Amino acid sequence: MATGSITSLGIGSGLDLQDILDQLKGVDESRITAKENKKIQFQNQVDAYNTVNAKLFSIKSDALNLSLSSNFLDNSVSVTDEDILSATVGDGYDASSYSVDVTQKAQRNSWASTGVSSRTEAMFAEPESGITDHDTMAAISQDKTLTLNYGTYEGISTENSIAAGTTDATFAINGVNIGAVVISDNDSDDTLVNAINAKSDEHGVTASVDEDGMLTLMSADHSDIEVTMEGETLDVFGGTGNMINTGQEQIDISLTAGMTFSEIADKINTSSSNKDANGNQLVNASFTRGDDGDYYIRLSAISGGNTADSEINVAGLDAAGEFEWLAADKTVAIAQNEATMYLSVPPGTTYEEMANLINSSEDNPGITAAMIDNGDSTNPYQFTLTSDDTGEDARISLSNLAGLAEVTGAEGESLNAEFAVNGILYSRQSNTSIDDVITGVTFDLKNTGESTLNIEVNHDTVKEDIMSMIEGFNDIISYIKGTETDEEAADTEDTTKEDTDNPLDGSSSANRIVYQLKSLLTTVLDLDTGYTSLSNIGLEISSNGTFSMDEDALDEAIASDPDSLKELFLGNTDKEITGLADIINNAVTDMVSSTGIAETEIDEAESKITRIDKDIETETQRLTKKYETMAKEFARLDTYISQLNSQAGALTSMIDAFSKANEK
Template identity: 25%
Template sequence: MSVGSISTLGVGSGLELQSILDDLRGVDERQRLAPLENNIGRLESQLEAFSVLQNKLLDMRGYARDLSLETTFLARSVTSSAENVLTAIVGDGAGVQTNTIEVERLATRSSWQSEGFASRDALLEFEPEQSPKFEYQFGAGESQTTISLELEEGITLAQLADRINSQDNPGVTASIVDTGVAGTPYRLVLRANEVGENNRITIGAEPGVTNLGFSEQQGADGASLNAQISIDGIVYQRQSNTIGDIFPGVSLTLQNPGTSTLSVTDKTDDLRDLVVGLVEAYNEVVQSVAAQVRYDEESGQPGVLAHTTVQGLRYELQDLMTSMMQGDDSGKVGSLFDLGMEFQRDGSITLDTLALDRMLAEEGEAVRAFFLGDDQRQAPGFADRLHERLGGIASWGGILDVEKNTAQERVRDLEDRLASEKERLDRRYAVLTRQFVDLDRYMSQMTNMSSYLESQFDSLSSLLAPKKK
């Protein structure tokens, strides 16, 4: 029931007054309110389309931003031709290079073993009238330290091992091993906890002890405990089998003696994904623009963004994507066409990924120069230019932002006008409703008067009619 309707309107007069009132209001609403509501609906659809397009452009800008970063082109991968000889890990920014590495010797742990004993609890034997002790040195050069343990009668082989381990020794572990030798299988073994010459154990004579008889195992006869490798005829020794100070950004882990070719190359997978992502994001934008500006033959209406700056956006983006840039003097990569890009008739782009992979592998520096430019030559990069222009279109304060603000202001203005029109119609039909109520009441009175007069005339006629004889 419309504003101002009364459920009993027309009962008194017998006329369809409420229906007439509703029809009149319906005509006014179609003429005065519907155009405003339609315009508001179209603008709201336009705002939604602007937001969708803006998000797609920002996605595209994100790819352009990543392609404009120096760090994107610093990613590296490393391979070893013989991983049983050495493996490697590489950090971003390491130099692209290939080297043949000969692993001549692995770093090893210093170790000593005693003579054999019949059991773990065999007693140590001492010379008479001596103050027996067990001494060993750990380390090399100025950092070498001496550990001296006082011994007493009745100490066993196992107890000596425990005493060595319980001392504040700098990096030695003592253990009893069963060698399986008949009769005397048990030996006391000292091992350095870490490899390399800086962890060498040295054992001299055991004063007063007659049955230990230590002999050096790894490192015996002056054999080096350090790793040794040869690169291009240059010999390197290191304390560890993990070496990270020969090639900046590359850490080697030696596995076995042998020869391996180490190759550090550009890591192209991430870069490839960014280029592919940029093209896909561009296609998303172009398809979205085409859908929003296209004329709809069924409805006879243009797209919601047809009469906005978006109309020419796809042509501007095409110009950007086909930009010619000279990042370096080689001229091998001057546009995305050199990376396998092809334009289609509908404005979309296809990408020959095989051509892209080949250029990334063979012309990495030229690709880098194309996207980043050259500051020394004051040559701008493609990615920077694209990122900046997309910011001017899609970011805060950009072209789309201005269009959205304008549309929002128009929506607010139309909503105010719509509210005013509704109030005006409410007032008008409140007056009409009262007038129709008065009309209904008047018509009811007239009907009642007519009925009364008719009954009076009927009575009078009966009185005046001649009587039958």
């Protein structure tokens, strides 16, 4: 604090007027110093009660933990055979035991080709045309119509509904005899469909019938389907026997004898039927030279392919001598669950290239293709497909991709994990993170076999909370009484020498807090158990009023009767008895509330500090003005005395001069 000073004061008079002014000021400022000291005392009280509140909150936290029933069910899990399964468990569950019998682990679906001699062997063959010059050598010897089907392959369907009747003995699909089948209207009992599908492995076709009785036949490799039918079969197939391609647009190209590959490609590309409704070309034809040196016509989708609606099929391609020099990019569909990846694969694509196409596709649903070396001396390389995930949802289905056989999951073998828990059978997609079978437990299946899973309860957390709460009571009582150890005081806050006096000494409010805390710890509940108070589980009170917990006695109490321990802290709802944890928690909640003892004392002390600050400010302003005025008055006094001194000096000089003159 400064009220102003004039450091040159007294020079004129020769008097130490500044020291006189400072001494007077010091007497007046002593009243401000007394107020500042009082403010420090109140601030120390605020800090002390804030510390008390912090310590009360620590007790409240422990009591709150002890009021939660889940904390008395701190769980661990063990398994009798860790080679069979591993498990984790949350907290809050009763001790229990489960028998687990793993009969099958979840598997990844896999497919494999037969062995080939080289990774670069063609997986999709190129036509052998015998044409070595695409500009001069004739590709056809007579006029023909080339029919292309473009778009999503949906097989062929009857024009009319299936009618009741019996098919002829000669009824066949792709040359495979189906024979006489007695059929009802719309094939309502699937007799016809089942008869056809029973021989799918032979003729490569699957059948289905819709709700209107329309029969649809689909080829596994999307090739032409030949249906052999006579009179009675025609009647069954709706009277006409006609089957139409409903999903693809038909493109007819008229070719004349003697045309070369260059001319055929140009004819296809410029055909008016090779356009969509907007006049855009659909199929591109180009002459391509194969690895054997022969040329052939390659058909590809102008759109770039890799979609279901860009598939190209050539009608009559498999007929003897029909368009053997022609090959369309094959649209391969690889599906998993509800996701399908479509790939337009050019003729001549090798096994290794096909693997790269699959693995790099943006639409890959979760399948890895690879070329493996099986060690065979002649044909060591196999093309494989493996699902990235396990389980039936990851099963792979193939369309228009021949030459692969299913390995894991073949013939309908389940890909799911199969196991029993306490005799109840379960099936899951994965071997890991199974969390919906045993409540609170997550387990992983590691091998087949039997194991027992045990959920165990431990009370380490409860013991820690009890010990911590008792330590918290002692800590706050010692702090209020000023009997903290040096270590405890250092943990509380840094104190200067002038702050070492206990700010709560003699405080009736602080003593009331101590009394309430001691009453809480000695509470006795009206329970019909072995534990009705903390003294029953090891609480001891020393002669100096501090508390301690006999850890061995506490361990014994927990081990011998954990249910009584739980009831001591949680109470008994049936008998409407509040547990000790809630009693302590509720009481401490009141103590730290805005109307609690500590907060009330803090508010009162802060109000006093505010008043003292205002008094100090007012007194400082008054003294500043007072001593500014006195400094000016002392300055005038200094000037006046200086003038008097000057006059006295002049008078003295005159008298001296007069005296010297008379002496002469």
